[in-house]
Amino acid sequence: MAPNLPTENIHSHNLKQLLASKIDEHNKKVSTFRKLHGGTVVQNLTVDMIYGGMRSLKALLTETSEIDPEKGIQFRGYAFEECLKLLPKATNGEQPLPEGVFFLLLTGEIPNEAQVEEISREWARRSEVPEHVEKTLKTFPKTLHPMAQMSAAIASLAGDSKFAKAFANKVPKSSYWEYVYEDAMDLLAKLPKIAAMIYRNLYKDGVVHGEIDSSKDWSSNYASFLGNNSPQFIELIRLYNTIYCDHEGGNVIAHTCQLVASSLSNPYLAYSAAMGALAGPLAGGAHAEVLFFLNKLTSEHGYDIDEENLRFLLWEHLISSQVIPGYGHAVLRTTDPRDTAFRSFGLKHLPNNPYMKLCSALYNTVPDILIEQGKVKNPYTNVEAHSGVLLQHFGIQEVDFYPVMIGVARAIGCMSQMIWDRGMGLPIERPKSISTESLMKLVNEKKTVVFD
Structure with a gap:
């Protein structure tokens, strides 16, 4: 005989609706947990690092x-x-x-x-x-x-x-x-x-x-x-x-x-x-994001935007909780030297390209604004700030x-x-994973975590 099962959720929701409520409930629980214990160390990692895609965790070997x-x-x-x-x-x-x-x-x-x-x-x-x-x-x-x-x-x-x-x-x-x-x-x-x-x-x-x-x-x-x-x-x-x-x-x-x-x-x-x-798009879409941003600026305001108006538009963009693509980097805290190479190429070979001129105006304006805003760790250009403009110029549209x-x-x-x-002779990669419930239990017990 089949065991007695709770029937309310089965009859009142289809699978997708049920899943939506489960995900929402779980995310609220995780959010509260991270606010309380995000900085708690678990086997040399913080809780936030575990949830944050292992960012900044030194755990890979790369020789090149x-x-x-x-x-x-x-x-x-x-x-x-x-x-x-x-x-x-x-x-x-x-x-x-x-x-x-x-x-x-x-x-x-x-x-x-x-x-x-x-x-x-x-x-x-x-x-x-x-x-x-x-x-x-x-x-x-x-x-x-x-x-x-x-x-x-x-x-x-x-x-x-x-x-x-x-x-x-x-x-x-x-x-x-x-x-x-x-x-x-x-x-x-x-x-x-x-x-x-x-x-x-x-x-x-x-x-x-x-x-x-x-x-x-x-x-x-x-x-x-x-x-x-x-x-x-x-x-x-x-x-x-x-x-x-x-x-x-x-x-x-x-x-x-x-x-x-x-x-x-x-x-x-x-x-x-x-x-x-x-x-x-988070890996290979940065070129496009820069070009979309440039297209939006020029379609609404033309190519010749004076510095005062440009600063106003950039602040307006940031206040609406959007980022300025082509600026900032997960690791770097200075201008990306690779972008410097792209920029030098552009200044030499396409100095009159209208997008190149706009990129130069942004290059001279954005870092100061981002520093003033105070929300980013690196206000300088990354490798995508000019790369798409160069490809566009040479016909790769x-x-x-x-x-x-x-x-x-x-x-x-x-x-x-x-x-x-x-x-x-490096071995197969096999890190250990852990569920939210187990992580909460370990943190609450205040034990040093060892993943077997």
């Missing part, structure tokens, strides 16, 4: 890069400004070649020109995209978001994984990194053309321009595939890929990739999962495609770290 709150991103101990100066450049070029930063992330050493050229040739040699991937991309409807297409295309390369085949053949664990290296090189070689296929299929004529040219660097071929061979655009692509190549391991993209790869999933599946993380471009660049860092993860 690190963020210093005052100095910005450092690649293998080299500050970003040093990398701009020291990494090899193309003939007559001013921006670093991404092949060079890949070498740096892998080895900790600044490469010479010959070493960078060797990587360029190797990526060109490996760049052919399998026919089944091309056909798959062409069958996707234009309504399918470019990041969904990116993730699917990368996952569909998994059948050629050298690591997966080596693992099936029971190669020694000490040699895993060698096969991950091979997959990483293959993936990096193919990503520019995959991205270009998505772009051309969705927004243009469906034709990827040009064939791979082994005499050109990775970014030159990438720019050609996208349909723009202008020297300035090629330089922007080189800078863009260098800037977005890595951002330590705690960001959602790198963390997702590292987590999935820790199960010994092959690099293609791990990076496909990372693209799912990048597709989220479609903001939904911008995360795909970040995805091409970020593979440099994620693949570098994955190679090292397998080289170091």
Whole structure:
């Protein structure tokens, strides 16, 4: 006989209505709990850190890069400004070649020109995209978001994984990194053309321009595939890929990739999962937010807004509980050096662009206002303050495609770290979780928490 069950909720609510009331009730309980015990320490964490997405918790190992709150991103101990100066450049070029930063992330050493050229040739040699991937991309409807297409295309390369085949053949664990290296090189070689296929299929004529040219660097071929061979655009692509190549391991993209790869999933599946993380607007939507904000300002007030009116509009925006996109950073407490590089590029190559002029007005106005407001820890620009404006200027107008471009660049860092993860023999990631009820019990008992 079935046990006696409470019937009131079952008969008076459908599942979704019942769930809504449960969630509301639970959130009120959590809110009260956090107000009382948010700063309570539980196994070296505060209650607020547990609820707050583990922010600032030092619990991940990433060898390739690190963020210093005052100095910005450092690649293998080299500050970003040093990398701009020291990494090899193309003939007559001013921006670093991404092949060079890949070498740096892998080895900790600044490469010479010959070493960078060797990587360029190797990526060109490996760049052919399998026919089944091309056909798959062409069958996707234009309504399918470019990041969904990116993730699917990368996952569909998994059948050629050298690591997966080596693992099936029971190669020694000490040699895993060698096969991950091979997959990483293959993936990096193919990503520019995959991205270009998505772009051309969705927004243009469906034709990827040009064939791979082994005499050109990775970014030159990438720019050609996208349909723009202008020297300035090629330089922007080189800078863009260098800037977005890595951002330590705690960001959602790198963390997702590292987590999935820790199960010994092959690099293609791990990076496909990372693209799912990048597709989220909190990870890959910052370019768009800046451009939407600029569009709103200019559509309502024109391009030539004097400083007094701009200050008024910005204060009005902040008072309405909105943020100014392109400003602030979770870790940095100074102007992001990567934005400084983007801004310098813009001032040199598109000084008369109306959006660039507006960005300059904001650059000179926003920090003082945010300091006066007193609510943000970092009132200075982050990497997205100018990046979208630069892409718009060179014809990449479609903001939904911008995360795909970040995805091409970020593979440099994620693949570098994955190679090292397998080289170091790091284990599968398996942190311990705890329910709100258990957490409340432990806090109330005032015991030191040990997660078994």
